[in-house]
Amino acid sequence: MNPYxxxxxxxxxxxxxxxxxxxxxxxxxxxxxxxxxxxGTLDRNHAENSVYYSKYFENGRKPLKNWLTVEIFGxxxxxxxxxxxxxxIKFRIEKSPKISNRRRLIFAFLGGVFFVYGAQxxxxxxxxxxxxxxxxxxxxxxxxxxxxxxxxxxxxxxxxKNWI
Amino acid sequence: xxxxKKISVILLILGIxxxxxxxxxxxxxxxxxxKLLSEVLNPNVYFTVDQTAKFIVNEDTTVRIxxxxxxxEFRKICLPGAINIPYNSFIKSDPGLYLNDKxxxxxxxxxxxxxxxxxxxxxxxxxxxxxxxxxxGLNEWFRMxxxxxxxxxxxxxxxxxxxxxRTRAGKLFTQINTLPDSLKGKFMVSARFASRKLDxxxx
Amino acid sequence: xxxxxxxxxxxxxxxxLFAFIIGTGFGFALEQAGFSSSRKLAGMFYGYxxxxxxxxxxxxxxxxxxxxxxSFFGILNMNQVFVNELYIGPAIIGGVIMGAGFIMGGxxxxxxxxxxxxxxxxxxxxxxGGITGAFLFAETYPFIRKLADSGYKGPVKINESIGISSGxxxxxxxxxxxxxxxxxxxxxxxxxxxxxTDEIGx
Amino acid sequence: xxxxKQFRLFFVIFILILCAVFYRSFSNSIFRYDAAKMALPSLxxxxxxxxxxxxxxxxxxxxxxxxxxxxxLVKSVKNINKISPDSILDKKYTRKLLKHEGPIILLxxxxxxxxxxxxxxxxxxxxxxxxxxxxxxxxxLKYTLKADSLSMP
Numbered sequence: 032m033n034p035y036x037x038x039x040x041x042x043x044x045x046x047x048x049x050x051x052x053x054x055x056x057x058x059x060x061x062x063x064x065x066x067x068x069x070x071g072t073l074d075r076n077h078a079e080n081s082v083y084y085s086k087y088f089e090n091g092r093k094p095l096k097n098w099l100t101v102e103i104f105g106x107x108x109x110x111x112x113x114x115x116x117x118x119x120i121k122f123r124i125e126k127s128p129k130i131s132n133r134r135r136l137i138f139a140f141l142g143g144v145f146f147v148y149g150a151q152x153x154x155x156x157x158x159x160x161x162x163x164x165x166x167x168x169x170x171x172x173x174x175x176x177x178x179x180x181x182x183x184x185x186x187x188x189x190x191x192k193n194w195i
Numbered sequence: 196x197x198x199x200k201k202i203s204v205i206l207l208i209l210g211i212x213x214x215x216x217x218x219x220x221x222x223x224x225x226x227x228x229x230k231l232l233s234e235v236l237n238p239n240v241y242f243t244v245d246q247t248a249k250f251i252v253n254e255d256t257t258v259r260i261x262x263x264x265x266x267x268e269f270r271k272i273c274l275p276g277a278i279n280i281p282y283n284s285f286i287k288s289d290p291g292l293y294l295n296d297k298x299x300x301x302x303x304x305x306x307x308x309x310x311x312x313x314x315x316x317x318x319x320x321x322x323x324x325x326x327x328x329x330x331x332g333l334n335e336w337f338r339m340x341x342x343x344x345x346x347x348x349x350x351x352x353x354x355x356x357x358x359x360x361r362t363r364a365g366k367l368f369t370q371i372n373t374l375p376d377s378l379k380g381k382f383m384v385s386a387r388f389a390s391r392k393l394d395x396x397x398x
Numbered sequence: 399x400x401x402x403x404x405x406x407x408x409x410x411x412x413x414x415l416f417a418f419i420i421g422t423g424f425g426f427a428l429e430q431a432g433f434s435s436s437r438k439l440a441g442m443f444y445g446y447x448x449x450x451x452x453x454x455x456x457x458x459x460x461x462x463x464x465x466x467x468x469s470f471f472g473i474l475n476m477n478q479v480f481v482n483e484l485y486i487g488p489a490i491i492g493g494v495i496m497g498a499g500f501i502m503g504g505x506x507x508x509x510x511x512x513x514x515x516x517x518x519x520x521x522x523x524x525x526x527g528g529i530t531g532a533f534l535f536a537e538t539y540p541f542i543r544k545l546a547d548s549g550y551k552g553p554v555k556i557n558e559s560i561g562i563s564s565g566x567x568x569x570x571x572x573x574x575x576x577x578x579x580x581x582x583x584x585x586x587x588x589x590x591x592x593x594x595t596d597e598i599g600x
Numbered sequence: 601x602x603x604x605k606q607f608r609l610f611f612v613i614f615i616l617i618l619c620a621v622f623y624r625s626f627s628n629s630i631f632r633y634d635a636a637k638m639a640l641p642s643l644x645x646x647x648x649x650x651x652x653x654x655x656x657x658x659x660x661x662x663x664x665x666x667x668x669x670x671x672x673l674v675k676s677v678k679n680i681n682k683i684s685p686d687s688i689l690d691k692k693y694t695r696k697l698l699k700h701e702g703p704i705i706l707l708x709x710x711x712x713x714x715x716x717x718x719x720x721x722x723x724x725x726x727x728x729x730x731x732x733x734x735x736x737x738x739x740x741l742k743y744t745l746k747a748d749s750l751s752m753p
Contacts (some may be wrong), residue, residue: 034449035202035579037431038456044423045461050468051416053401054480056424058508059528060397066532083539096410098417099397105421106508107515112422113429114516122517125436127594139436139520142503143510143527144534146496150397150507151535152546153492155482157506158424159397160489162454164482166461168564170554171482171489178493183500187443190501194440195591199583202456203576205610209463210572213565216621217633218466224631224723225399225472229689235716236685264739272745286639289477295404306741309731312715313642320631320723322399330712337743372745467617470633471624 045166052098055163059150061103068094127194138193153178222289224320234324235316241330242302244339245357248364250302251275258300260329261293263310270379274304274336275367282310286317294323304329304336340365400474425512427457434513436504436520438598443501445589447598448582455575462568486549503527628694632725639722645738647718649705649730657730660702666717667708685713688721697726704729711735 032040048056067087071078071094078084087094094100114120126135150156153175155164161179164172224231234240242250250258251274262269262277269279280293282305294301301318303311303326311328318326329336340361350358371379399405403413431453432438441447468474500506503524505513510528513521539546557567604611625633632638641647649657666685683693685708697704704721706729708714714731721729 032430032432033198034431034452035198035456037427038453039202039460040430041424041427041453041457042460042464044420044427045457046464046468047423048420049461049465049479050400050402050474051420052403052413053478055482056420056508057397058506058511059532062507062525062528063397063532063535066529066536069529070533070536081536081539082543083536096414098413101414101417102421102424103511105418105423106425106428106511108418109422109425109427110429110434110512110515111425113426114434117430119429119434120516122519124519126520127437135520136523138502139504139524140527140530142499142501142505143524143529144531145499146503146506146510146524147499147528147531148535149492149495149497149499151492151532152488152495152542154485154488155397156496156508157454157500158508160482162458165458166465167476167479167481168462168555168557168567169482169484170551170556170559171484173556174484174486174489175493175496178490179497179500182494182497183443184497186498186501191444193502194437194504195444195446195594199579201606203579204607206456206459206463206572207569207576208614210569212617212621213463213466214563214569216466216470216565217625218470218563218565222469222475222477223472223633223635228629228631228720228724232689232720233686235720236713268741272741283643286636286643289475291404291475291478295478297407305739307735307739308711309642309645309648309715309739312712313639313719316716316719316723317635317639320635328712334742337741341743341745369745471620 042166045163048163049166054098055159055166056102057099057155057159057163058103058106059147059156060099060159061097061101061106062147063151064094064097064100065103068100127192130193135193138190222321224317226320226322231316231320235312235319240315240319240327242327243330244336245360247274247302247304247329247336248340249360251367252360252363257298258302259296260302260304261314263303263305263314264333268306272333272372274333275364275371277304282314285314290314290318290321290323294318294321294326297325300325300327302327302329305332306334307332336368341368399472400468401478404475404478424508425515428509428512429516432598433509434516434518434521435598436513436518437594439506439509440501440504441591441594441598444591445585446591446594448586451578451582455578459568459572459575462571466564466568481553481555483553484549484551485547486551488546488548491545499531628698628724631723635723638725639719641722642719647730648733648738650733650736654705654732657703657705662697662700662702662704663707664704665707667710667713680707685717688717689724694724694726697721702728706731709734 045056048054064087067078067084070084071088078088111120124132124135126132146156150159153160154171155161155175157179161172161176165176166172247260250260254276260274260277262273262279263282263285264279265281266279273279285293301323303314305311308331311332315326315328343361408416428434432449433453438447438449442450465474465476465479469476496506503510505521505524507528510521510524514525555564557564560567624630663680665680665682666688687693704726706714706717711733718729718731
């Protein structure tokens with residue numbers, strides 16, 4: 032789809048989220064809730080004593096029954112549906128031909144670690160903080176957006192071999 | 196024409212429209228005016244001071260008594276359990292932040308009848324139907340509850356219960372308002388109403 | 399008047415159903431934009447593909463215009479819409495860490511999940527990394543708690559801190575975006591990598 | 601012309617939006633935009649006047665009696681419009697109020713009614729409305745707390 036049209040579509044979805052629930056979109060929050068829930072099932076004791084996890088279990092709250100968690104299952108469904116529609120579903124590793132599969136996967140893993148760690152610190156990722164934040168004109172949204180793109184441009188030179 | 200130019204033109208036109216529109220952070224009343232008029236003129240938007248006194252004595256949790264006077268006045272004298280939202284900030288901030296708990300009836304009062312009735316129209320115009328007024332305000336409260344004396348030969352059962360409530364409410368009122376300032380401050384902090392936190396973000 | 403969640407109290411299942419529907423729309427839009435490809439996303443930083451900035455800004459501006467028009471007509475109460483709270487330090491530091499993660503992994507969490515759903519193995523590894531990242535954050539939280547709560551300024555709006563109306567700010571943002579779109583398309587020609595573009599397209 | 605053809609759909613939508621904007625901004629049958637601004641005079645009581653101020657405003661003022669006023673002034677002033685509060689939003693009255701230049705004075709023996717009508721009319725975009733108050737001080741607490749009120753029967 033043309034990027035501008037896809038942008039309009041994404042904007043309409045964001046607007047719908049604002050109208051229905053008074054909140055923006057988000058992805059990293061859902062990942063966090065999955066982790067919290069996982070830790071809660073594996074080691075309940077640890078979860079209840081930790082300063083971080085305990086607030087998600089207050090008053091018998093269930094981290095899986097949460098707007099953000101359900102939303103990421105929606106993302107998976109929507110992505111799959113769109114991929115099926117455009118015939119893009121296929122198991123594969125996408126990478127530059129100049130690097131090995133192993134290198135690509137190691138960097139993908141590291142990227143995931145960094146991205147979600149940073150997102151927890153900034154209270155939102157590109158969708159939760161930058162996109163939704165910009166759509167309500169919050170300073171936090173603009174600041175996070177500038178920081179993400181600025182730093183990615185800054186580091187781009189070091190990782191150029193991975194991509195071009 | 197290529198799509199980039201097209202979308203640029205469309206966005207710019209809409210942007211100019213937005214820049215011209217008077218988009219301040221506030222809003223307007225949106226209930227139909229005639230409907231609002233008949234709604235606020237209906238006497239059932241009033242609670243008498245006796246009804247309010249009963250709510251206070253019974254510690255009724257389905258009502259929330261909102262004091263619209265300034266913070267200084269509130270600190271000096273207030274109804275037991277009242278929440279202070281000065282009329283200024285009621286109008287200037289979004290009343291929805293205070294009123295959107297629909298399970299409770301909000302009863303406005305001020306010293307007289309002006310602020311409370313302005314607030315009533317304003318709140319009901321924003322479709323907060325759970326808004327009411329304590330008719331007569333604090334002046335009426337003093338007149339009815341604090342200074343009423345029974346004068347007559349015999350007392351009927353109804354009058355008796357009415358006077359009992361008045362006496363108990365009056366006692367509570369005096370107790371709270373004669374507390375030393377330090378204690379009173381503590382009490383008010385605990386009664387202060389926190390505006391609702393909005394859901395959102397990735398927290 | 400919207401948001402619906404503040405006018406009506408939704409039962410939990412309905413609230414979650416809406417979450418799922420919105421999420422589906424979100425995933426669909428991201429995938430249709432082509433964000434399930436890491437090389438397309440990374441193209442933003444090497445100039446050969448600037449889809450990211452086009453989609454990102456168009457989406458933010460459409461939502462901005464829409465929400466302000468709705469609020470003008472009394473359909474949406476913007477005071478009831480969540481505004482992200484500003485923590486200056488964490489926003490910048492977190493943003494820098496995210497930028498590094500972006501260029502290493504080639505995804506952000508939303509697009510990563512999208513790519514995962516159509517079977518990209520690198521995206522699955524990215525998601526595993528993300529889970530690890532969230533776990534690491536939770537475990538290191540006691541040590542960085544001070545940093546994470548520093549510089550709190552509340553939910554500040556950018557137009558209010560500059561002192562102009564939100565409509566005017568939107569217009570300025572649109573002008574900036576239009577210029578960026580133009581530069582982006584010039585860059586795409588200047589840094590074109592035909593072989594990569596062909597491969598992504600397939 | 602070529603350009604207009606390309607933007608046909610957009611122009612149709614845009615004109616619809618524009619019509620809605622005009623309706624929202626200028627229609628008399630709905631409340632005006634920016635409720636807080638319209639309510640500003642009520643914050644400090646600038647909209648409350650006392651009887652002494654009336655003679656100075658007399659020549660241009662439109663005096664409206666919205667409920668059994670029995671002030672001396674009411675008997676002495678001739679051109680009083682008696683309107684019952686329920687019908688104040690009737691078209692003929694609102695048109696008159698909107699057209700009137702100069703102050704509009706609301707009379708009522710019940711402060712709550714005048715306060716309500718004031719807020720309603722102001723939100724409809726009618727400026728310069730005043731409420732005549734018979735009390736010397738506006739929104740003042742007339743009583744003080746007596747410590748001995750604890751000893752009620």
